[in-house]
Amino acid sequence: MRIRGKQLLLGLISAILLAGIVAACGGGGSDSTSNGGEATGGGATNETPSENISGKVTVWDNEYEAFPEYTEVAKQLDAEFEKKYPGVTVDHVAEPFEGYEALVQAAFTSRQGPDVMQMLPGNIGVLQWTKGLEPLNELISQETQEKMNGWNLVTPDYAEEGERYGVPVGVGGLVPFYYNKKMFKEAGLPTKFEPKTWADVIEAGKKLKAAGIQPFTGGDGGEANEGAWLWAIGWSTVNTPQQATELSKGEIPFTDPIVAKAMQPAIELQEAGLYPKDRFDIPFFSEGGERFGKGEGAMALGLRSVTAYWGEYNKKLGEKNVGMFLPPGGYPLIEAEFAWTIPKFAANKDAAVAYVNFMASKEGIQALTDKAGLLPNRTDVELPASAPEQARQLVEWTREPNQQPYPHGMLPFTVSETLTNEMAQVLQGRTSVKAAQEAIQEVAEKELTE
Numbered sequence: 001m002r003i004r005g006k007q008l009l010l011g012l013i014s015a016i017l018l019a020g021i022v023a024a025c026g027g028g029g030s031d032s033t034s035n036g037g038e039a040t041g042g043g044a045t046n047e048t049p050s051e052n053i054s055g056k057v058t059v060w061d062n063e064y065e066a067f068p069e070y071t072e073v074a075k076q077l078d079a080e081f082e083k084k085y086p087g088v089t090v091d092h093v094a095e096p097f098e099g100y101e102a103l104v105q106a107a108f109t110s111r112q113g114p115d116v117m118q119m120l121p122g123n124i125g126v127l128q129w130t131k132g133l134e135p136l137n138e139l140i141s142q143e144t145q146e147k148m149n150g151w152n153l154v155t156p157d158y159a160e161e162g163e164r165y166g167v168p169v170g171v172g173g174l175v176p177f178y179y180n181k182k183m184f185k186e187a188g189l190p191t192k193f194e195p196k197t198w199a200d201v202i203e204a205g206k207k208l209k210a211a212g213i214q215p216f217t218g219g220d221g222g223e224a225n226e227g228a229w230l231w232a233i234g235w236s237t238v239n240t241p242q243q244a245t246e247l248s249k250g251e252i253p254f255t256d257p258i259v260a261k262a263m264q265p266a267i268e269l270q271e272a273g274l275y276p277k278d279r280f281d282i283p284f285f286s287e288g289g290e291r292f293g294k295g296e297g298a299m300a301l302g303l304r305s306v307t308a309y310w311g312e313y314n315k316k317l318g319e320k321n322v323g324m325f326l327p328p329g330g331y332p333l334i335e336a337e338f339a340w341t342i343p344k345f346a347a348n349k350d351a352a353v354a355y356v357n358f359m360a361s362k363e364g365i366q367a368l369t370d371k372a373g374l375l376p377n378r379t380d381v382e383l384p385a386s387a388p389e390q391a392r393q394l395v396e397w398t399r400e401p402n403q404q405p406y407p408h409g410m411l412p413f414t415v416s417e418t419l420t421n422e423m424a425q426v427l428q429g430r431t432s433v434k435a436a437q438e439a440i441q442e443v444a445e446k447e448l449t450e
Contacts, residue, residue: 054087057351058114060103062338065094069372077367081358088351108132111345115352119166121153121336122409126166130156134342135163139353144360149377149398150336158245158405167360170337170368171375171398173406175302176233178313179323183298187211195328198237198265205274208298215274217289217297219282224424226285226301228416230266231423232406236330238262241404248410250448254419254441260433262407263426265327270427280428293317304375305337310390311373319388332397333406336377411444418443 063070078090093114095103107113108129119125126133137145145151150168152158181191187208195201205215220226235244238261246252247259269275276297282288285301289308292300293316302324303309313322326332340356342349358364365381368374375395376383383391408416422436431439 052087053085053348053350053354055348055351056089056091057116057348057355058091058093059116059118059355060093060095060114061118062095062097062100063118064092066096067372070368073367073372076371077359077364081355084358085351085354088354090355104129107343107345113343113345115342115346115348116355117341117343118338119341121150121166121168121339122158122405123412124409126154126339126341127156129341130163130165132343132345133165134344134346134349135165136167136342136356137164139342139356140164140167140360141357143362144357144378147362147378147380148360149379149403150334152403153334153336153405154339154341157249158410166339166341167356168336168339168377169360169365169374170305171334171377171394172305172337173303173335174229174233174333175304175309175324175394176229176327176333177299177325178292178302178310179299179325180292180295180297180317181321181323182317183208183213183295184323187213187298191323193323193325195325197328198268200328202268202272202274205269205272205299209274214276214297215299216269216276217291217300218275218279219285219288220424220427221280222283223285224420226288227266227423227427228408228420229285229301229406230269231262231419232333232408233327233330234265235262235407236333236404237265237327238329241331244404244407244410247407250444254444255434255437259437259440263423263433263436266423266427267433280424304394305373310388310394314388314390319390322390324390324393326397332400332403334398334403335405335409337374412447414447415440415444 061074064074065071074092078092082088082090095118104113104117104119107117119129144167145164148168150171151164152160153168154164154166155162179193184193184204185191187204188211189204189207193204195204208215218226239258243252243258247254252258276291279288286308288297289300289302289312291297292302292308293313295317300308302313305311310322310324340359342352342356346352362378362380365374365376365378369376369381370384375391375398377398379399383395408419411419418440422431422439425431426433426436
């Protein structure tokens with residue numbers, strides 16, 4: 001959401017690292033002890049609970065009390081929920097990002113904790129805990145299931161259909177590229193930039209450089225995520241969503257030529273000299289984004305929200321000067337801001353089901369959109385009239401067909417980590433593409449056979 005800052009990005013990175021530690025210790029869904037096992041009471045039903053539910057519903061929330069606008073809306077929605085269900089009291093607990101994975105692991109191990117958990121989508125969140133979570137297909141209203149996008153983010157194998165273990169909320173992830181329209185004009189480039197090929201991007205970069213303008217800003221030192229994200233973007237321009245699923249399941253090896261083909265756009269951008277010389281000395285890609293916001297470069301990899309995004313850039317560069325473009329020939333890559341889940345050990349499952357339905361309803365998502373800056377993933381929720389043009393374009397893109405999560409995010413943690421590290425080495429000329437592919441494949445084979 002627009003309310004978040006750099007701390008959320010760092011929290012996400014910490015969560016990914018913790019997810020890997022948990023998975024390495026057997027917490028990624030491999031046995032009933034670490035994943036909650038069987039349901040232990042609560043009486044969940046196969047339909048939305050009646051308004052006669054009562055008792056306390058405890059909610060764990062990473063954003064609560066961390067971001068003022070979100071907290072204000074959450075309190076408002078909690079009050080409305082309690083008014084609708086007068087027998088229920090909401091205990092909304094603020095849980096920080098740091099240490100949250102360990103807390104979740106402890107809850108599933110002891111089978112004690114909240115009735116509702118907020119989690120990250122995909123393999124670093126919901127999908128590593130499926131054995132301990134309630135399938136929600138029969139518990140969430142049909143209207144919400146029809147109107148909400150992003151269900152593949154909470155469904156095993158990222159399938160569009162199947163058991164849904166969470167309700168995705170909001171739109172996050174990469175744009176992927178922002179550009180400075182004023183700088184493009186100065187270099188004789190169109191201010192409405194819609195490249196058809198990667199060659200178009202490189203040619204634009206060369207014209208900017210010839211005009212004395214730094215083409216790209218970037219930061220890929222300590223975290224090395226920028227190269228991995230560029231690989232994911234490259235994948236979307238040369239391969240299909242189905243191939244991403246096959247890659248994540250080991251049906252396509254990392255030594256396949258299509259993996260190398262996805263690396264090429266990032267390699268070509270680097271070899272063309274379009275990035276600053278200190279790119280790999282800058283720890284975080286978001287710091288490269290800060291340079292873009294200061295007008296120190298014409299293009300930058302960016303996010304839809306969180307940090308290094310249009311909300312920051314509009315304030316510094318002006319809304320009319322901040323452009324966005326998708327990867328040439330690629331499809332939009334999408335993530336949710338978070339997901340609501342219900343653990344099997346929930347003590348008050350009827351109230352939990354009612355709460356998740358309420359928060360995911362049109363009214364709940366509209367409130368978060370209007371007052372907390374959420375980019376809505378419900379197709380019946382619209383942005384307020386005052387929303388900037390970038391927010392409108394992003395929502396429009398997310399409602400196009402052929403949406404897909406980030407390919408590297410679909411991979412087991414150790415494989416994704418290896419890909420990230422190897423991609424950084426390739427971009428710095430320290431290893432070959434072939435050697436990088438073989439290193440990733442070695443880890444993938446070990447991961448899939450254990």
